[in-house]
Amino acid sequence: MRKTANQKAWFFVLPVVSLVAFNAIVPLMTVVNYSVQETFGDNVFFWAGVQWFEQVLRSDRFHAALLRQLMFTGTILAIEIPLGLVIALAMPRKGPWVSVCLVLMALPLLIPWNVVGAMWNILALPDIGLLGYGVNALGFEYNYTRQPGSAWATVIVMDVWHWTSLVVLLCYAGLMSIPDAYYQAAKVDGARPWAVFRYIQLPKLKRVLTIAILLRFMDSFMVYTEAVVLTGGGPGNSTTFLSIDLVKIALGQFDLGPAAAMSIVYFLIVLTMSWIFYTLMMRNEEI
Amino acid sequence: MAKITLQDLRHSYRGNPRNDDDWALKRLTLEWRDGGAYALLGPSGCGKTTLLNIISGLIRPSEGRILFDGIDVTDATPELRNIAQVFQFPVVYDTLTVYDNLAFPLRxxxxxEAEVDRIVRQIAAMLDLESTLTQRASGLSADGKQKISLGRGLVRSDVNVIMFDEPLTVIDPHLKWQLRSKLKELHHRIGRTMIYVTHDQTEALTFADEVTVMKDGMIVQTGTPVDLFERPRHVFVGHFIGSPGMNVLRCEVKGGKALVAGQPVESVNAGRYRGAGAGLQLGVRPEFVKFASDGIAVDVVKVADAGRHRIVETRLGDEVVNMLQPEDEAVPQGRAHLRFDPAHTQIYEDGWIVD
Structure with missing residues (x-):
């Protein structure tokens, strides 16, 4: 193909390029800038090369936070995706209950994230919180401010409460878009409910499930507000996930260089894993 | 396989039907013999899909009964009725191979498994699907998918009836003809009752031995394609079937003779008319109208070439008379005279044939 000589069209994309530059590239480059330099304030910088990256990648603290992050994301995905699917399957398809169910489902999504954290913080308090008091009254020793196990359970239950609705709504929309003819054909073919799920609903939901998994993966991997309001990363470091650790390093210790290097590593992990998820789920899929 | 009887069926989607318009189906009785090829033909909204869903058991009729071989199945579920259905849009199990799709109803x-394998291969051979058996069903073209839908009905030897709901809607025009002849051939080979629902006269007339024409929730006529063409019982059938449809002209009947625009016209049934002469019409298909030296005087207004013949549009006062002319015959210009074939000219009263 011959290249056209007229390059004026570039001027038309200039506004978009400058906008993207200001809201994405410039901030990102600032982080890159910090990640390769040492600073002591007063805008005095010293070149540090890849020193911060080496430090982050070798630090036990980063490894521990990453491991906690992977465990958290893995657990909530393993709960929210199947649970969301089951709830979506159980929801009514028509009638007055549809809107009731949809509103109920949408409610947790409409609550500001720090409010969610605060709600659960109070709800789970062992002395005055309904949940915390109830669990203890049932004979379980439960105190999320002191026991790492309790803290983990609370963070996970809170995330499931907050975000399963998203999976439900996506799956419900996917289910509603399956034409009736499929169900009629399944009836005619004598398919049992399990076969209907396995061969009609699940294949038709593949795309929405991919989206649901991707969204939940990315959001949970970057979880911050709810967890920090609920546990502040504790007790100890037991619920200090990557984002919480990052904030501690950057704003708590003012180690801007290592924090910037960690941000970039963090970003690359999210990007790579999202890409892997997407590629795995979309293989054999004709568009 | 079964004989299907519909007795006094009525259906309304409203809870409390008051007038005639509230009924999607207005009292209809019909019998389909075991092993026949039948078509339900009618325009959109005439109730044919409602009727189909009643037969398959997806809708329970408000009134009346459905019998399979004399057994009342009105309240039976689709599974119990043992029917097969091919839908307007191809329904295949996307993640399964063609083989597994065909095996699905059996499994x-x-x-x-040995029996499944034998039957699936036999049916695949009938449908020319052998070469694609190991492929995923989602990768097939629309006609391939429709063949799979059909195949899933054919693998079960005990199916009472196979129903088709406008199955060629999404098929490319050049494949429609192929798939239609395939259906016809299959019907001859396996001899199962098949009901084909469509609004396309060509599909209905080429597929079925007997066609039921529906309009506004009523059966207008049931008959062979030849019956429907030569002896439409209602002017609607005359209009709906044929291209162009039957000419319908105002007429009078006096002393057993029909008069169109004051001119006497011979017809099959004018002699049987005993009424006072209101709402009378004369119907004659364009195929049975010829130019003549005398007869009904018309003005030729348009000639359209339609391949082996020409469609000539003429005017008789404010009415249009279409006629089909072989392409090698001359068409007069301006004023001309027409003659109707007496054996194919019928008189209708209020739309219905005079009998």
Whole structure:
């Protein structure tokens, strides 16, 4: 193909390029800038090369936070995706209950994230919180401010409460878009409910499930507000996930260089894993 | 396989039907013999899909009964009725191979794998699907998918009836003809009752031995394609079937003779008319109208070439008379005279044939 000589069209994309530059590239480059330099304030910088990256990648603290992050994301995905699917399957398809169910489902999504954290913080308090008091009254020793196990359970239950609705709504929309003819054909073919799920609903939901998994993966991997309001990363470091650790390093210790290097590593992990998820789920899929 | 009887069926989607318009189906009785090829033909909204869903058991009729071989199945579920259905849009199980799609209804019913394999291969051969058996069903073209839908009905030897709901809607025009002849051939080979629902006269007339024409929730006529063409019982059938449809002209009947625009016209049934002469019409198909030296005087207004013949549009006062002319015959210009074939000219009263 011959290249056209007229390059004026570039001027038309200039506004978009400058906008993207200001809201994405410039901030990102600032982080890159910090990640390769040492600073002591007063805008005095010293070149540090890849020193911060080496430090982050070798630090036990980063490894521990990453491991906690992977465990958290893995657990909530393993709960929210199947649970969301089951709830979506159980929801009514028509009638007055549809809107009731949809509103109920949408409610947790409409609550500001720090409010969610605060709600659960109070709800789970062992002395005055309904949940915390109830669990203890049932004979379980439960105190999320002191026991790492309790803290983990609370963070996970809170995330499931907050975000399963998203999976439900996506799956419900996917289910509603399956034409009736499929169900009629399944009836005619004598398919049992399990076969209907396995061969009609699940294949038709593949795309929405991919989206649901991707969204939940990315959001949970970057979880911050709810967890920090609920546990502040504790007790100890037991619920200090990557984002919480990052904030501690950057704003708590003012180690801007290592924090910037960690941000970039963090970003690359999210990007790579999202890409892997997407590629795995979309293989054999004709568009 | 079964004989299907519909007795006094009525259906309304409203809870409390008051007037005639509230009924999607207005009292209809019909019998389909075992092993026949039938078509339900009618415009959109005439109730044919409602009727189909009643037969398959997806809708329970408000009134009346459905019998399979004399057994009342009105309250039976689709599974119990043992029917097969091919839908307007191809329904295949996307993640399964063509083979597994065809095997699906058998495996659901607990048929042994050896038997499944034998039947699936036999049906695949009938449908020319052998070469694609190991492919995923989602990768096939629309006509391939429709063949799979059909195949899933054919693998079960005990199916009472196979129903088609406008199955060629999404098929490319050049494949429609192929798939239609395939259906016809299959019907001859396996001899199962098939009901084909469509609004396309060509599909209905080429597929079925007997066509039921519906309009506004009523059966207008049931008959062979030849009956429908030569002896439409209602002017609607005359209009709906044929291209162009039947000419319908105002007429009078006096002393057993029909008069169109004051001119006497011979017809099959004018002699049987005993009424006072209101709402009378004369119907004659364009195929049975010829130019003549005398007869009904008309003005030729348009000639359209339609391949082997020409469609000539003429005017008789404010009415249009269409006629089909072989392409090698001359068409007069301006004023001309027409003659109607007496054996194919019928008189209708209020739309219905005079009998």
């Amino acid at each position: 659901n019913r607990g048929v042994g």
